Amino acid sequence: MSFSTLKLSTPILNAIADLGYTKPTAIQQKAIPVVLAGKDIIAAAQTGTGKTASFVLPLLEQLNSQYKETGKKLRAKRIRALILVPTRELAVQVEASISQYAKYLDISSMAMYGGVDAQEQKQRLIWGVDILVATPGRLLDMTHQRVLHFDELDMLVLDEADRMLDMGFIDDINKIIERLPEHRQNLLFSATMSEEVRGLAKRTIHKPVEISIGADKASKPKIEQWLVTVDKANKSALLSHIITTQNWQQALIFIETKHGAAKLVSQLEKRGIVAESIHSGRAQDIREKILNDFKSGKIKFLVATAIAARGLDIGELSRVINYDLPAQVDDYIHRIGRTGRAGASGEAISLVSKDNFRELCAIESRLGHIIERKEFEEFPVKKTVPLSKLNYVTKYAASKK
Structure with missing residues (x-):
């Protein structure tokens, strides 16, 4: 048609x-x-x-x-x-x-x-x-x-x-x-x-x-989802490490609070990564300028609170990062939906600490599959994030085939 x-x-x-x-x-x-x-x-x-x-x-x-x-x-x-x-x-x-x-x-x-x-x-x-x-x-x-x-x-x-x-x-x-x-x-x-x-x-x-x-195979976004388990105190250091070692050139980073957004921008900049933040506490003209600069590529890394998740429309966005997992599964879906649009492929990465276990279980249950876990040996985890129940259900189903 x-x-x-x-x-x-x-x-x-x-x-x-x-x-x-x-x-x-x-x-x-x-x-x-x-x-x-x-x-x-x-x-x-x-x-x-x-x-x-x-x-x-x-x-x-x-x-x-x-x-x-x-x-x-x-x-x-x-x-x-x-x-x-x-x-x-x-x-x-x-x-x-x-x-x-x-x-x-x-x-x-x-x-x-x-x-x-x-x-x-x-x-x-x-x-x-x-x-x-x-x-x-x-x-x-x-x-x-x-x-x-x-x-x-x-x-x-x-x-x-x-x-x-x-x-x-x-x-x-x-x-x-x-x-x-x-x-x-x-x-x-x-x-x-x-x-x-x-x-x-x-x-x-x-x-x-x-x-x-529905998200049929023809229209389903091509989004590679993976997560890294991390102790909460090491999140910003891990994110900086991944951005640098993976040579990422662009990312939209979601965080839960305005204060957290400002703090993360400061932590990234101390490690040589220039970033900006957008949230409801910033003046509208500043928000629009930052968003336009991100779209044009002048700003490589944008930290956004959840309230902006559905309002952002950025063509050819290569990846989104859940610095904080959202409390609502729908918010996770909308966040990762910022990438992998119009037939392009995208990447969605989540930094998950032990206190995010409940949110992780809900997300994997909604998705119907386990999110791949990756490790970075430079950041060993002291507080282990358990596997969700879906992991055991999936393994049991596989053993019965």
Whole structure:
């Protein structure tokens, strides 16, 4: 199947071609025709499956068709489509994709989020914006100030719905939905379908088409996963050793706390490894500059807290490192999903200390396989990390063959 078979117009197809896209992904093949038919959707799709284009492309097609029929008349403070996202980074990423896909269309878009001066965002809304990508908190703030109105809204997209709920946005989302027109098209995309996500969908979406994209062999990312057991006090020294001896040129390093991120950057730099950190405590303009420098290769090693995991979109990222194992298995899946994208291969490494044993067991259970363990003789482990139960189950099953 090609994009031309999905009934997208020439300007959109030309923009797709400019980006080098030749074949729609599984989620795009299933979702785009449904959205173009005007139906509501609940879609479960993992990170890196191309879900952004699966709702942006048909959204642009619908808006473009309406404007061709009626003539485009932007009204101040009115929007036609709203895309809610959990983080600033994801808002910027999604809006950038819209701009690329709408390259040959007269359709405007804007990313709106907190942490920056609101005056420029207010002015953009006064001029008129067709598609608004926003985080819930800043959107509600602007609504209370009567800077925008929803009476002409046709479509609502909830992107990374599970992450928004994890971050505590449910009350804000409900308040926003209460202000929207009753007759609208609703699209919900989520990496996981928890009871909370389904509850949100039930309150928001009517008679939806459900789409689920599994990680089949054709679409499964090519990610080599391995771990190193290490005493907690030796983590930063081990990481520095691996980066140096393996001659790594790039890595995205996930850590749990803002304080830990700053400390790790300092420890790496003392060993001659230049790194930067990105987390919610840094000003938005600094976060954006650091992220752009990492994407361009000016920064080789980026330390990020978990809150940024789904908002980061970095093409051809060679590896991710779990300096700290996350408490939630879903966070591990989303983190390693930053690499091995679009058919490329990637590497995911975890530094595991004894106090991470419970998290390791949960991760291996979800994956359904044991993560390969590697050792570095320069760092002998005093507090041994036990093997998870899955190791013994796997060995028993093998012995019975």
